[in-house]
Amino acid sequence: MSARIFIDGQAGTTGLGIAQRLEQAGGFSLVTLSESRRKDPEARAEAMAEADLTVLCLPDDAAREAVSIAPQGARILDASTAHRVVEGWVYGFAEAMAGQAERIAQASRVSNPGCYATGAIALLRPLTALGLLAPETAVSINAVSGYSGGGKAMIADHEAKGGPAFELYALGLKHKHLPEIVRYAGLAKPPIFVPSVGHFAQGMLVCVPLHLAQLTKAVSAAHLVEAYADYYAGAETIAVRRGIWSHNLDPQALNGTNQLEIFICAHEEAGQAVLIARLDNLGKGASGAAVQNINLMLGRE
Numbered sequence: 001m002s003a004r005i006f007i008d009g010q011a012g013t014t015g016l017g018i019a020q021r022l023e024q025a026g027g028f029s030l031v032t033l034s035e036s037r038r039k040d041p042e043a044r045a046e047a048m049a050e051a052d053l054t055v056l057c058l059p060d061d062a063a064r065e066a067v068s069i070a071p072q073g074a075r076i077l078d079a080s081t082a083h084r085v086v087e088g089w090v091y092g093f094a095e096a097m098a099g100q101a102e103r104i105a106q107a108s109r110v111s112n113p114g115c116y117a118t119g120a121i122a123l124l125r126p127l128t129a130l131g132l133l134a135p136e137t138a139v140s141i142n143a144v145s146g147y148s149g150g151g152k153a154m155i156a157d158h159e160a161k162g163g164p165a166f167e168l169y170a171l172g173l174k175h176k177h178l179p180e181i182v183r184y185a186g187l188a189k190p191p192i193f194v195p196s197v198g199h200f201a202q203g204m205l206v207c208v209p210l211h212l213a214q215l216t217k218a219v220s221a222a223h224l225v226e227a228y229a230d231y232y233a234g235a236e237t238i239a240v241r242r243g244i245w246s247h248n249l250d251p252q253a254l255n256g257t258n259q260l261e262i263f264i265c266a267h268e269e270a271g272q273a274v275l276i277a278r279l280d281n282l283g284k285g286a287s288g289a290a291v292q293n294i295n296l297m298l299g300r301e
């Protein structure tokens with residue numbers, strides 16, 4: 001029998017992406033609401049009761065409201081930022097932490113990670129877990145995203161007005177992904193995080209520049225590659241590669257997939273490295289990860 005999924009916010013960017021992926025995968029049927037009822041709390045609560053699993057693809061306030069009206073026993077996966085560091089919610093990044101896939105499978109409340117957070121945690125968690133990076137280290141993160149990361153409003157802006165070509169933002173240094181990055185990367189204090197957005201729809205790069213002396217012991221780039229490869233051994237969605245000087249990295253290369261690539265680039269004589277995660281912000285950064293979590297929660301993976 002097919003599993004019944006209610007996507008609250010199905011008309012939005014993430015909701016549409018999840019619906020398409022579930023349709024392609026097969027074995028799911030969607031509980032849907034008419035245009036006139038899709039924001040009606042009573043209709044949404046009924047749809048949650050009918051479904052085996054509800055996925056929230058809503059702005060944060062609407063996601064909190066959805067949880068408050070959810071019928072008893074409803075299982076919820078929240079794609080918003082609202083519950084990522086909230087007690088009682090399991091963080092939906094199965095590959096990042098030992099035992100996390102099992103915790104997701106058993107949970108009734110799972111939060112889907114943020115797109116930048118997925119890249120940052122994929123890079124930093126192995127280093128803190130292996131004791132190579134002390135939690136109190138001062139870390140910086142730079143990232144670039146396609147404009148679909150900003151949802152319907154940013155998509156409309158870019159597609160109607162043609163730009164800007166590139167811009168930095170969140171320069172108040174309080175980006176909404178910092179709390180989840182701190183908690184799940186295992187850091188003791190927030191990194192300096194400077195995201196940016198370019199005039200391309202989809203795809204992202206998340207970069208952590210590192211002086212090798214910041215690590216707790218002397219390691220070569222080859223050792224780092226090996227350490228990441230061991231950490232993610234068996235993770236089908238994550239590939240580890242040694243960065244090559246002559247390569248440029250295109251943020252769009254993994255679009256349409258649920259994959260994440262880690263590149264370790266280093267200038268060892270200078271004691272410098274840059275760790276880079278490449279992913280599709282709408283794939284492993286949103287809808288792809290959501291479908292992975294749906295499968296785990298329903299015991300299909």
Ligand SMILES: NC(=O)C1=CN([C@@H]2O[C@H](COP(=O)(O)OP(=O)(O)OC[C@H]3O[C@@H](n4cnc5c(N)ncnc54)[C@H](OP(=O)(O)O)[C@@H]3O)[C@@H](O)[C@H]2O)C=CC1
Pocket residue numbers: 008009010011012013014015038039040056057058059060062079080081113114115148149150151152153281282285286
């Ligand atoms: N875009 C991305 O890359 C990612 C987004 N997310 C998160 O997913 C969530 C959705 O984002 P995104 O898909 O980009 O946003 P969009 O703006 O594209 O879609 C949000 C949808 O929610 C609907 N909505 C708003 N309020 C309510 C309500 N009270 N009841 C029912 N529906 C409502 C909107 O309706 P209407 O169509 O009328 O506006 C819209 O269809 C956000 O929390 C976002 O932070 C997570 C990971 C990545």
Ligand SMILES: CC(=O)N[C@@H](CCC(=O)OP(=O)(O)O)C(=O)O
Pocket residue numbers: 079080081113114115116145146147148149150151154176177195196197285286
């Ligand atoms: C380009 C852009 O604006 N990106 C969004 C993040 C998108 C995302 O993944 O955020 P959530 O998962 O937390 O919703 C931002 O920086 O706010």
